[in-house]
Amino acid sequence: MTDHADGDLAAIREALEKFGRLNRPLPEIADDDDLFAAGFTSHATVNVMLAIEDALAIEFPDELLNRTTFASITALANAAAQSRGSR
Amino acid sequence: MTGRFSARAAAVADVAARYADEVDRDERPPVEAVMAMKEQRLLSLSVPTEYGGEGASMRELSEIATTVGAADANAGMVFAMHHSQALPLWRHGSRAGVRSTIAKVVSEEWLLGSATTERGIGGDARRSSCALEYPSPGRVRLVKDAPVVSYGEVADAILVTGRLNADAPSSDQRMLICAKGDYTLEKTAVWHGLGLRGTASDSFIITAETAEDMLLDDPYGTISAHTALPAAHLLWASVWLGIASSAADEARSTVRRQARATVGYPPPGQLRLAELMVGLQTLADSVRHSAERFDEAGLDASVLGSISFALAMNSVKISSANALVDLVLQALRIVGIAGYRTDTPQSLSRQLRDALAAQIQISNDRLLTNDAPLSLLAKVEL
Numbered sequence: 361m362t363d364h365a366d367g368d369l370a371a372i373r374e375a376l377e378k379f380g381r382l383n384r385p386l387p388e389i390a391d392d393d394d395l396f397a398a399g400f401t402s403h404a405t406v407n408v409m410l411a412i413e414d415a416l417a418i419e420f421p422d423e424l425l426n427r428t429t430f431a432s433i434t435a436l437a438n439a440a441a442q443s444r445g446s447r
Numbered sequence: 448m449t450g451r452f453s454a455r456a457a458a459v460a461d462v463a464a465r466y467a468d469e470v471d472r473d474e475r476p477p478v479e480a481v482m483a484m485k486e487q488r489l490l491s492l493s494v495p496t497e498y499g500g501e502g503a504s505m506r507e508l509s510e511i512a513t514t515v516g517a518a519d520a521n522a523g524m525v526f527a528m529h530h531s532q533a534l535p536l537w538r539h540g541s542r543a544g545v546r547s548t549i550a551k552v553v554s555e556e557w558l559l560g561s562a563t564t565e566r567g568i569g570g571d572a573r574r575s576s577c578a579l580e581y582p583s584p585g586r587v588r589l590v591k592d593a594p595v596v597s598y599g600e601v602a603d604a605i606l607v608t609g610r611l612n613a614d615a616p617s618s619d620q621r622m623l624i625c626a627k628g629d630y631t632l633e634k635t636a637v638w639h640g641l642g643l644r645g646t647a648s649d650s651f652i653i654t655a656e657t658a659e660d661m662l663l664d665d666p667y668g669t670i671s672a673h674t675a676l677p678a679a680h681l682l683w684a685s686v687w688l689g690i691a692s693s694a695a696d697e698a699r700s701t702v703r704r705q706a707r708a709t710v711g712y713p714p715p716g717q718l719r720l721a722e723l724m725v726g727l728q729t730l731a732d733s734v735r736h737s738a739e740r741f742d743e744a745g746l747d748a749s750v751l752g753s754i755s756f757a758l759a760m761n762s763v764k765i766s767s768a769n770a771l772v773d774l775v776l777q778a779l780r781i782v783g784i785a786g787y788r789t790d791t792p793q794s795l796s797r798q799l800r801d802a803l804a805a806q807i808q809i810s811n812d813r814l815l816t817n818d819a820p821l822s823l824l825a826k827v828e829l
Contacts, residue, residue, distance in 0.1 A: 406706075407710050
């Protein structure tokens with residue numbers, strides 16, 4: 361999956377902006393950059409997950425709730441696409 | 448679950464989940480899940496490889512029982528009870544008839560039931576009033592008035608206990624395999640429980656006549672202490688863990704829904720959920736550790752027959768039955784009214800009713816009464 365809905369990417373960036381507590385400004389972070397290298401923590405992933413779920417009306421299934429899912433904006437967009445229809 | 452059987456267990460759980468509410472509502476055996484167990488060859492996997500099975504360990508059986516039990520406790524209990532009967536076959540039997548039954552379990556995925564309690568005795572499986580008769584050389588006959596034969600009409604064979612002969616004391620029991628075709632069932636009462644409504648734990652008078660080589664070798668006292676009772680306790684507890692985890696999943700999903708509405712401001716249920724997860728983790732650790740303890744004992748009669756082993760196997764049953772009810776109630780408090788209602792997707796009605804069986808149907812008090820004198824003799828093995 362490489363074609364992500366622009367809406368998904370925008371919602372993910374907005375969630376990261378609000379709740380990601382990253383140590384670099386979000387516009388400087390590319391879709392494939394390692395978020396954990398940018399200061400993302402497991403505690404912060406929770407709120408980011410909830411915000412994305414709320415914005416996109418999806419629910420990440422249990423098997424996607426791991427570090428890989430939160431590793432990059434692309435990974436989050438893949439997970440969001442995979443989660444469609446699971447709620 | 449990540450073991451070598453996880454995909455097959457998940458396939459059965461899928462089927463079990465689909466029919467769980469119908470099984471509960473109609474008080475009928477989970478026949479679809481049983482068919483799926485047969486298709487996935489889950490009924491033969493505790494048979495050792497030298498007899499054609501897969502040699503599943505108790506730890507592996509425990510994980511499967513949890514997975515299936517989380518989807519439908521009735522199906523989980525059938526899996527649990529079947530393997531509590533399948534294990535004694537090769538651990539305590541060697542005669543030709545027993546060996547051919549093991550072969551049927553492997554080749555045809557035979558489902559094994561049991562009739563160990565008896566009307567007039569109470570729930571004590573370690574005493575019988577019915578006795579084996581020997582009508583002609585090589586033949587054995589038994590008539591038993593059994594108050595509970597779970598899924599009796601769905602089973603392919605029923606393991607029945609009785610006194611060794613008409614002169615034997617009530618505790619001198621043997622276990623006879625009654626294969627389909629060798630017995631008749633006369634139903635005397637129908638199971639209508641508050642929970643576990645699909646185990647079809649009906650009452651029957653069993654009349655069986657079969658070959659004498661369908662008797663297991665060891666006295667039932669040994670079979671029970673070394674294999675059948677520990678296996679039943681461990682696998683029931685594994686199913687209960689499944690019930691608790693399915694209730695906890697519902698609680699988690701509720702809190703996540705609430706949290707989504709107010710991201711950054713955790714809802715109060717989040718603290719309760721954290722508390723529930725502690726209890727669930729403790730239960731899981733206790734159940735799995737106890738299963739590993741059974742595996743470590745192997746076939747060592749000195750360990751299996753020890754007081755500390757008996758106490759440990761009773762302990763896992765009692766503690767998990769108690770923990771289960773608390774955990775489901777904790778989950779219900781978190782899920783709230785949607786869990787209390789019986790017509791919502793979030794309803795915990797089935798889980799709560801199934802959970803209540805754990806302390807009642809297999810009485811904690813009976814086990815504690817059995818433990819009481821032993822507790823003067825043995826310390827807890829730490």
